[in-house]
Amino acid sequence: MIRATSFFRINPSRRLSIPQISKSTKMDDTKPIDDQTRDELIATVGRLQQKCTALKAESSKYEAMAQKFLRASSAKKRKLKIFDPETTHQRRIALKVSYFGWDYDGLQDNAGLSDSIEKILFLALRHTKLLVADPDDLTYSKCGRTDKGVSAFSQVFCMKLRSRIHVKDENSLNEQGNGSVNPSDDITNHMTVDTTDNDVAPINADSTLTEFDYCQVLNRVLPREIRVLAWSYVNDPEFSARHNCVGRIYKYFFPRGTLDISAMNVAAKKLTGTHDFRNFCKINVRERLVYVRELRDLRIDPYITQGSGDDGEYQMCVATITGTGFLYHQVRYMMSILFLIGQGLETDDIIDDMLDVEKTPRRPQYGLTAEYPLALYDCKFDTLEWNLSAEAQIRIQEDLQKIWLSLAVKTSIARSMMTKFSDDMKLRTDDSEGHKDADGNISRFLMFEKWSRKQYRKILTRQTANSLEEKISHLENKRKRKHESAEETSE
Structure with a gap:
């Protein structure tokens, strides 16, 4: 064996x-x-x-089976995690937001739009569980409404959001009169901190408060083109981001080309002051009947960045427009007239004629400038004090640097391609015979008008739209006919 x-x-x-x-x-x-x-x-x-x-x-x-059970259990827990507005502390928060609007359908979330700034912002607020208020109890307001393609350096929204800070005595805070709570203020006697909501990161540890870091939380889920720059408490129950704004600044960027910047600045001074701007906007009598606005300043300067200088016709310029409020398309209509003056097609006298609504009661038909060079640069408030954590600041700077890098490289490639093409065309002809450079007035591509200097028709000789009074009368007659028709139907 x-x-x-x-x-x-x-x-x-x-x-x-x-x-x-x-x-x-x-x-x-x-x-x-x-x-x-x-x-x-x-x-x-x-x-x-x-x-x-x-x-x-x-x-x-x-x-x-165990893995399947764990996944089902986790999903069930996530599904059951619902924030009850009755038990979740909320307060009004102002958010300062920047966005590149070139690829979006404007700010306001209207029916049929899929990529509005407002819609994307609200999706991010709900996804992060910062927005839990009933839509009717949101007390929502925004500073301005930018059109499709328009960007914003500083847009302000105000709404009711979740907060870790429980204000025991709202009246004592309102008496401070600053409309916000600064982390450096000694106000902890009026507040208690809710430490149960640990799913949203707090602001810096060196702060005396332990509030949600709204900027950091939202920027994690928002597209890179939309950034929340800062936040502020709002203690005034009557505060409105639209009506409490004490000043708005717009900027319009464009290449100098062959424009006469001096002539444009002379004409721009005539636009400053308080005027009836009905001939410099789109009239909508259903929403507005008064078109008087105060324009505090309008000037055009070369846009010089570090290391840049006179770049000929490609030198960038910027028009800075400051006022308390603006009408629909007002900035772009004003820039259209200034461009025509800068090209020598109109004189600055047209400004006087169009501001005189008795002399020119009907707006002549003329085109708008393009929307993508326009940006809402700043919105000013007397009662808001902004907060931003160091972590959020670094993240925002890095995101903006990435966007700048991509656009700067593409701009350099496009400029180099234009230069090479022009040089190649000169080499293909003897002593540049037969070679013809394109019109140096590249700013003309920002105008929605097709014209040549020989065929140009003066603004005041063009066909006009109905006057404001005619539009009001037409609307009243339409409403009257509708009312009479409804009465006949009821009888």
């Missing part, structure tokens, strides 16, 4: 061919391994191997 120990000692590297164990093979589990024959030992090994395979399959099945 061959012992098991001697078998493995003699054949250490031999690979056993284990036969299929039939049901007729008798297994004696009580017989020691040392006493088993070769055939019995081989049968025992085969049986143990089959048991191991079966146990492994059984283990895999239970492990898969």
Whole structure:
């Protein structure tokens, strides 16, 4: 009889061919391994191997079931995590937001628009569970409404959001009169901190408060083109981001081309002051009947950045427009007239004629400038004090640097391509004969008018729209006919 120990000692590297164990093979589990024959030992090994395979399959099945149960349990917990507005503390928060509006459908979320700034911002607020208020109790307001393609350096929204700070005495804070809570203020006697909401990151640890870091939380889920720059408490129950704004600044960027910037600045001074701007906007009598606005300043300067200088016709310029409020398309209509003056097609006298609504009661038809060079630069408030954590500041700077890098490289490539094409065309002709440079007035591409200097028609000689009074009368007659029709139907 061959012992098991001697078998493995003699054949250490031999690979056993284990036969299929039939049901007729008798297994004696009580017989020691040392006493088993070769055939019995081989049968025992085969049986143990089959048991191991079966146990492994059984283990895999239970492990898969356990993983499935854990996933279902986690999903169930997430699904049941609902914030009750009745138990969640909320207060009014102002958010300062910047966005590149070139690829979006404007600020306001109107029906049929899928990519409005407002819609994306509200999706982010709901996704982060910062917005839990009922829509009717949101007390929502925004500083201004930018059109499709228009950007904003500083847009302000105000709404009711979740907060960790529980104000025990709102009246004591309102008496401070600053409309916000600065982390450096000693106001902890009026507040308690809710530490149960740990799903949203707090602001810097060196702050005396432990408030949500609204900027950091929202910027994690927002597209890179939309950034929340700062936030502020709003304690005035009557505060409105639109009506409490004490000043708005717009900027319009454009290349100098062959424009006469001095003539444009002379004309721009005539636009400053308080005027009726009905001939410099789109009239909508359903929403507005008064078109008087105060324009505090309008000037055009070269836009010089570090390392840049006079770049000829490609030198960028910027028009800075400051006022308390603006009408629909007002900035773009004013820039259209200034461009025409800068090209020598109109004189600055047209400004006087169009501001005189008795002399020019109907707006002549003329085109708008493009929307993408326009940006809402700043919105000023006397009662808001802005907060921004160091972590959020670094993240915002990095995001803006990434966007700048992409656009700067693409701009350099496009400029280099234009230069090379022009040089190649000169080399293909002898002494530049037959070579003709394009019109240097590249700013004309920002105008929505197709004209040439020979065919240009003066603004005041063009066809006009209905006057404001005519539009009001037409609307009243339409409403009157609708009312009479409704009365006849009811009878």
